[in-house]
Amino acid sequence: MLKDGEKGAVLQRDKETYAIVPHVPLGVVTPAFLKKVAEVAEKYGVKAMKLTSADRIALVGLREEDIDKVWTELGVEPGAAIGACIRSIKVCPGTTFCRLGQQDALGLGAELDKRYHGYQLPSKFKIGVSGCINQCAETCIKDLGFVGKPKGWTVMVGGCGGARPMLAQKLTDNVSTEEALEIADKVVKYFEAHAKKGDRLGRLIDRVGFEEFKKAILG
Numbered sequence: 001m002l003k004d005g006e007k008g009a010v011l012q013r014d015k016e017t018y019a020i021v022p023h024v025p026l027g028v029v030t031p032a033f034l035k036k037v038a039e040v041a042e043k044y045g046v047k048a049m050k051l052t053s054a055d056r057i058a059l060v061g062l063r064e065e066d067i068d069k070v071w072t073e074l075g076v077e078p079g080a081a082i083g084a085c086i087r088s089i090k091v092c093p094g095t096t097f098c099r100l101g102q103q104d105a106l107g108l109g110a111e112l113d114k115r116y117h118g119y120q121l122p123s124k125f126k127i128g129v130s131g132c133i134n135q136c137a138e139t140c141i142k143d144l145g146f147v148g149k150p151k152g153w154t155v156m157v158g159g160c161g162g163a164r165p166m167l168a169q170k171l172t173d174n175v176s177t178e179e180a181l182e183i184a185d186k187v188v189k190y191f192e193a194h195a196k197k198g199d200r201l202g203r204l205i206d207r208v209g210f211e212e213f214k215k216a217i218l219g
């Protein structure tokens with residue numbers, strides 16, 4: 001039996017089969033990718049393909065002996081679906097596709113994904129990027145969120161949609177994409193240095209105080 005997360009596989013409720021979740025950066029796929037996933041899923045007899053809240057496709061009901069072959073045939077990396085790390089970065093279509101977009105959410109999201117997806121931390125950490133105030137990427141319940149506005153990004157911190165839900169607070173606004181990435185790096189490094197196992201950023205901010213946290217990030 002595989003350990004949880006080994007080979008990117010998670011044991012299912014039946015205690016026999018596994019789910020795997022390929023990494024789908026930004027939740028954007030091509031028809032060819034979907035076709036390949038469907039073909040591999042069919043070949044190995046998955047019970048279901050679940051579209052996850054993190055904009056990925058979980059293949060559910062795989063046999064242990066098939067998991068290596070499935071990854072090879074898919075030709076993609078596992079997504080960071082469990083464990084203490086930066087999970088899938090949830091991103092809306094932003095100015096690339098959405099007529100309401102104010103900022104390039106896919107562009108900022110792609111850079112964040114490249115830098116941080118799977119990055120190991122003391123506890124799990126979620127990031128969201130929305131191209132406008134409608135927050136289709138649920139930015140206000142992410143540990144770190146970016147919301148596009150006409151003059152730049154608003155940076156939100158401390159949101160959580162888990163067992164103890166919290167709404168994110170505004171850290172700063174009207175920042176450029178480059179500044180947003182610098183702030184993201186400081187927030188992630190701060191969490192890495194100060195968080196305890198099982199923490200979320202919002203709880204850490206409650207402990208240290210918002211003004212203290214803000215000073216540490218923005219100076």
Ligand code: SF4
Pocket residue numbers: 092093094095098099100101102105130131132133134135136137
């Ligand atoms: S958050 Fe705004 S830009 Fe993004 S999909 Fe929703 S409406 Fe469009």
